[in-house]
Structures are given as structure tokens and as C-alpha cells.
Amino acid sequence: MATIEQMHAAVHGYVAAFSAGDAEQVVALFAPDATVEDPVGTDVLHGHEAIRAFYIRSMSMGAKLFLDEPIRAVADTAAFAFHVLVEGPGMIMHIDVIDLFTFNEAGKVTSMKAYWGPQNMRQTTPAG
Amino acid sequence: MATIEQMHAAVHGYVAAFSAGDAEQVVALFAPDATVEDPVGTDVLHGHEAIRAFYIRSMSMGAKLFLDEPIRAVADTAAFAFHVLVEGPGMIMHIDVIDLFTFNEAGKVTSMKAYWGPQNMRQTTPAG
Numbered sequence: 001m002a003t004i005e006q007m008h009a010a011v012h013g014y015v016a017a018f019s020a021g022d023a024e025q026v027v028a029l030f031a032p033d034a035t036v037e038d039p040v041g042t043d044v045l046h047g048h049e050a051i052r053a054f055y056i057r058s059m060s061m062g063a064k065l066f067l068d069e070p071i072r073a074v075a076d077t078a079a080f081a082f083h084v085l086v087e088g089p090g091m092i093m094h095i096d097v098i099d100l101f102t103f104n105e106a107g108k109v110t111s112m113k114a115y116w117g118p119q120n121m122r123q124t125t126p127a128g
Numbered sequence: 129m130a131t132i133e134q135m136h137a138a139v140h141g142y143v144a145a146f147s148a149g150d151a152e153q154v155v156a157l158f159a160p161d162a163t164v165e166d167p168v169g170t171d172v173l174h175g176h177e178a179i180r181a182f183y184i185r186s187m188s189m190g191a192k193l194f195l196d197e198p199i200r201a202v203a204d205t206a207a208f209a210f211h212v213l214v215e216g217p218g219m220i221m222h223i224d225v226i227d228l229f230t231f232n233e234a235g236k237v238t239s240m241k242a243y244w245g246p247q248n249m250r251q252t253t254p255a256g
Contacts, residue, residue, distance in 0.1 A: 004247060041203030068196075068209070072226045072243040075169030079226040079243035081196070081209045098200045098207040098226060100243075115200040115207035115228075119132060 006107035007078040011071050014101075014109075015082065019064040023055040031108040038114035061086050077102050087126070096120040134235035135206040139199050142229075142237075143210065147192040151183040159236040166242035189214050205230050215254070224248040 002010075010029050017025035027048050030036075036045040036054055045054055068081040077100060084095040097116040101109045130138075138157050145153035155176050158164075164173040164182055173182055196209040205228060212223040225244040229237045 004245065039202050040205055070224050070248055072224060072245065072248055074167050074243055074245040077168055077243060079207075079228075081226065096198050096200060098209065100207075100228075115202055115205060117132065117200065117202040120198055120200055 001076055001105060002103035002107045004073045007073040007101070007103055008071055010101065010103070010107065010109060011067070011073075011078050011080050015065045015067050018055070018059065021059045021062070023052055023059060026055045027052045029109050030112075031104055031106070031110050034109055035111045038112065039116050040113050076104075090125065092124045092126055094122050094124055129204055129233060130231035130235045132201045135201040135229070135231055136199055138229065138231070138235060138237060139195070139206050139208055143193045143195050146183070146187065149187045149190065151180055151187060154183045155180045157237050158240075159232050159234070159238050162236070162238050162240070164240045166240065167244050168241050204232075218253065220252045220254055222250050222252055 036051050063084050063086045072079040081098050086093040100113045102111045104110050191212050191214045194211050200207040209226050214221040228241045230239045232238050
């Protein structure tokens with residue numbers, strides 16, 4: 001089973017790689033046969049190729065992720081709350097999300113599920 | 129499918145009933161054949177009788193729940209972060225948890241999974 005430390009490292013690596021727009025680094029966190037369902041209720045993506053395409057698309061707006069600590073890691077799963085900020089002209093979109101990652105013995109992510117709905121999105125105006 | 133409003137009401141009702149120590153009110157939120165896994169990785173409890181016994185035991189220390197908003201409700205699931213405070217002599221135990229509730233068409237909870245580990249528990253001292 002993945003250790004708490006492996007799961008924490010993967011979540012921190014995910015947030016950093018996503019915010020840096022590095023799809024390859026994100027994909028490297030996933031097992032080859034991993035699944036992604038984001039948001040829950042939409043089509044489940046299977047495997048590195050589909051996951052890479054999803055993240056390249058998701059990152060195309062320059063979104064940054066901010067972890068709302070702490071990570072809850074137990075058994076083979078890490079649950080974590082975070083928010084997404086996407087800057088547009090004269091506004092910032094804020095999205096609150098909870099993700100679930102399950103892990104294999106090697107510490108790779110085997111499934112990712114993202115929980116968020118329209119009621120978790122709001123627009124704010126930039127400071128200054 | 130349960131509506132966002134039904135899921136929000138159930139989560140708020142859960143937090144209030146747990147904090148009030150009202151096991152019957154908590155059990156009433158669950159479908160008769162619901163399951164509870166708290167924390168994830170332990171035995172799954174099935175049905176009202178086992179769920180009632182679990183909550184009576186969980187509430188016996190007078191724990192209070194505090195929702196860390198917002199609730200993320202999507203499809204048939206609500207994910208929410210919260211913390212638990214349990215007062216003891218000269219100390220307060222603080223536990224950070226993420227729960228997942230799935231719902232049936234009637235808006236009753238069909239499964240509850242709680243994500244938290246030893247690293248999500250800490251002791252603090254009461255103010256004043």
C-alpha cells in the first residue's frame with residue numbers, strides 16, 4: 001500500500017505541476033491504466049493519453065491550484081480540498097473543489113475523482 | 129436524482145444533529161440499507177441499527193462538528209470538509225475530516241465515507 005508520505009508527495013506534486021502548466025509531470029503521477037472523472041458524473045477517462053489531453057486542455061487557461069490543507073490520507077486514498085484561480089480580463093474565477101486520489105503499491109495514482117459543481121464557481125475582481 | 133438543495137440540507141442537518149448528540153436525527157438522514165465507512169479502510173457498517181450504534185458511540189464524547197465550507201455537491205454525491213472538536217480536561221482534540229455522502233432519489237444518504245488519519249488529529253489547549 002502507498003505510504004502517507006507517498007500520497008502527500010503526490011498531492012503536492014500534482015498541485016505544483018498543474019499550477020506550472022506541466023502536463024507531463026502531472027501524467028507521470030498516474031499509473032498507466034489510471035482513470036480520471038472530473039467533475040464526477042461526467043465521462044471517465046482511461047489511460048495516460050486521455051489523461052494528458054484532459055490536463056493540457058484544463059491548463060490552457062493558466063489556472064493555478066491552491067491546496068486548502070490538510071490532506072486527509074487514509075488506507076489507499078488521499079482526499080483534499082483546494083481552490084482553483086483562473087485570471088481573465090478584469091476578473092478572477094474561483095472554483096472550490098475536493099479531489100479523491102486512490103493509489104497503487106508503487107505510489108502512483110490509480111483513480112482521480114473531482115467533486116465540484118456550478119455552485120462552487122464564483123467570480124471575484126482582482127485586488128489593486 | 130437528489131437535488132443540490134436536498135444534498136446541502138442533508139449535510140447541514142447532519143452537522144447540526146451530530147453536534148446536538150441526536151443519533152435518531154442522524155439515522156433519519158440515511159436510507160434503511162445505507163452503509164457507513166469511518167474512517168475509510170475500516171469495516172463497512174450496513175443498515176440503520178449498525179449506523180445508530182456507531183453514532184451513539186461516536187457522540188459519547190460530546191464532539192462538535194464544524195463545516196469548512198463550501199459543500200461540493202455534484203451528480204449524486206456531496207463532498208465536504210469539516211473539523212471535529214472534542215473537549216477533554218485541559219485540552220481540545222481537533223480532527224480534520226473529508227466526508228463523501230451519496231444520495232438516492234428521495235434525498236436519503238445511501239453511503240457515507242469518512243477520510244481522516246492519525247496525521248489529521250492534533251491537540252490544542254482551550255483559549256482563556
